[in-house]
Amino acid sequence: MNIAIVAVDKLREPYARTGCALYLERLGRYYGVTVIETRKEAGAGAVLLEGRGILERIDDDDIVWALDRTGVALSSTDLARRIGDVERSGKRRLVIAIGGPEGLDESVVARADLRWSLSPLTFLHEMARLIAFEQLYRAAKIGRGEPYHR
DSSP: OEEEEEEESOOOSHHHHHHHHHHHHHHTTTSEEEEEEEOOOOSTTHHHHHHHHHHTTOOTTOEEEEEEEEEEEOOHHHHHHHHHHHHHTTOSEEEEEEOBTTBOOHHHHHHOSEEEESOSSOOOHHHHHHHHHHHHHHHHHHHTTOOOOO
């Protein structure tokens, strides 16, 4: 299975770039992983345009999870089980959609097969990407019965 992270904007903070690179390298041992960064828009209609940029990068047969703080909160074990379900579904690609500072457009949320909440807290979108990468890596380890620190 392949995982595509489709995220609005580039990572600008050094800590986020370093942390994401670390977990992407680790996650790459389990899945083919690509990161697709879309343009951050400004002004009226920015979130709508960002949503279009995300949707343009999603194929019809992709399984899509949208990061959304009002979505379903999953334990790490639940996340591992859900990823296992995706693997067994026969679908080739899981897409994780991560919005910009203003969140995701409703069109992306509507396309999502799962609205995944990392927490009811609001995070910087760079921090949300880092947390998502770490949790995906943790889920890969759990799903394969490998040890991971608690």
